Amino acid sequence: MRRLPPLSAVRVFEAAARHGNFTRAAEELGMTQAAVSYQVKLLEERLGAPLFRREGRGVALTDAGVRAGPQVSRAFDAIDQAFAQVRAEEEGLLVISTSNTFANAWLAWRLGSFQMAHPDMAVRLDTSDAIADLDAGDVDCAIRAGRGGWPGLAADKLLDVDFTPMVSPAFLKSHGAMRPADLLHLPLISPHDPWWSAWLREAGVDVPAGPPRPGVRLDSQAHEGHAAMAGQGVAMLTPFFWRNDLVEGKLAMPFDQVSTRGYAYWFVVPESRRNVPKIKRFREWLLEEMVRERPVPVLG
Structure with missing residues (x-):
């Protein structure tokens, strides 16, 4: 079993050690300077050794901090590298689930313009009248007919049915x-x-x-x-x-x-993923297309 200290505190220590300054570490991490000081103190208490010396209005690494700092930085670099490929693959493919009707009567005819605007992204259209499980991770977002109000999903109305x-x-x-x-x-x-x-x-x-x-x-x-x-x-x-x-x-x-x-057609995505860049780009394009092609009554 690994005896790891709190990783949130380790992350703060790494940034402070790299910058040699609590204020700049706080700016990088989006925290207050007081929060950085608290996390460092928490880590020092956990380790039983000081990592920084307070010198006037500044700080300097102790011998223990000097030894730990570069190794922790390399560990974070390795973590970042390990997930970089996952991020690239995830961002490179957008999977959209929708019904056969919406796909064949509207979306499939226009999806090419989105692909041309984002040539680095592959798009896969999963057409099925079965409801997609958005929590499983196989599908990024969906377009479905219903009345709205689904718990845990962010929903944008596209058009009334x-x-x-x-x-x-x-x-x-x-x-x-x-x-x-x-x-x-x-x-x-x-x-x-x-x-x-x-x-x-x-x-x-x-x-x-x-x-x-x-x-x-x-x-x-x-x-x-x-x-x-x-x-x-x-x-x-x-x-x-x-x-x-x-x-x-x-x-x-x-x-x-x-x-x-x-009933209406809705664009739906889990609340936790609504700001994922590829999903956000598709949502913005889809809503713009629907506004541009706003339904106009036509009588024959």
């Missing part, structure tokens, strides 16, 4: 003017999605009880939107993700009503 039916212009033309009740009889994409019943009830439609009727079931909004573009039916989509396709005439919104269930 709303939804409305969308179709291809060809589908809309072939079916003519639609009423919300018509959706009970039209082919729906992912009819099991609870957004359907929520939107229909808000539109005043009496939704039949029982299991949803058969239809194409897809695992993400990104796939549902492309199925709608292909004319396979009506998809319930978030306008923000598809606004370019709406403008370009690939999709159309048959109704003005846009509903929400109080």
